[in-house]
Each structure stands twice: as C-alpha cells, then as structure tokens.
Amino acid sequence: MDKDRVEGAMDQAKGSVKEAAGKVTGDKKTEASGAAQKAGGKVQNAAGGAKDSVRDAVKE
Template identity: 45%
Template sequence: MDKDRIKGSANKVEGSSKETLGKLSDDPELEAEGKIKKADGAIQKAFGKVKDALRTG
C-alpha cells in the first residue's frame, strides 16, 4: 500500500472531524477547512491508488 493512500485516508478523517466540529460549533471557517481537507485527502488517496496500480500493473 502506498503511503499516499494512508496519508489520504488520514486527511479525510481529519477533514471530516473538522467539518463536523465546524457544524456543531457554528464555525463556517472550520467547516470549510474540514471540507477542503477531506477533498484533499480523497485526491491524495486516489493518487496513491494510481501509483499502486502502476507498480503492480
């Protein structure tokens, strides 16, 4: 498993947490930051999948 997949998953979890905290605390900046972090994690995870596929393919 590529390290980008692991980091991407961690970023998605962190982003989800920030987004939820932002919603609960009525903090739109924190919520937006969480959404961005979550999207960044999804992209990073996808990049890691591609790297894995190229290595094994």
Template identity: 50%
Template sequence: MDKENIKGAAQKIKGKVEEVVGKALGDKDLELHGKADQLGGAVRDAVGTAKDTVKDAINETAKP
C-alpha cells in the same frame, strides 16, 4: 497499500472531524476547511491507488 493511501485516509478523517466541529460551533470557516481537507485526502488516496496500479502493471510486464 501505498503511503499516500494512508496519508489520504488520515487527512479525510481529520477533515471530517473539522467539519463536524465547525458545524457544532457554527464556525463556517472551520467547516469549509474540513470539507477541503476531505477532498484533499480523497485526491491523495487516489494518487496512492494510481501508484499501486502502475507498480502492479510494471511487475506484471516484468514477469517472464
């Protein structure tokens, strides 16, 4: 697991909390910000997964 995966997961959790709090308070801006954070976290997680895939491919081709 890459650092980006961890940061992405944390960002998704933070975004979900913001979304839920925004809904509970009737604060649309906070709710939308939470959804945006979730999306950003998903992208960050995907970048981490891509990095892992590239590293694995490089390691496989480097084997004798």
C-alpha cells in the same frame, strides 16, 4: 500500499472531524477548512491508488 493512500485516508478522517466540529459550533471557517482537507485527502488517496495500480502492473 502506497504511503499517499495512508496519508490521504488520514486527511479524509481529520477533515471529516474538523467539518463536523465546524457544523456543531456554527463556525463556517472551520467547516470549510475541514471540507477542503477532506477533499484533499480524497485526491491524495486516489493518487496513491494510481501509483499502486502502476506498480502492480509493472510487477506482472
């Protein structure tokens, strides 16, 4: 598993928590920051998945 997938998953989780905290407290800036962090984590996770796919294809 590529390190980008792990880091992406962590960013998604952190972003979800931050977004939820922003919703609960009514802080739109924190909510938006969490949503952005979550989206960035999804992109990073996808990039790691692509790296894994390429690595697996090269091994075969």
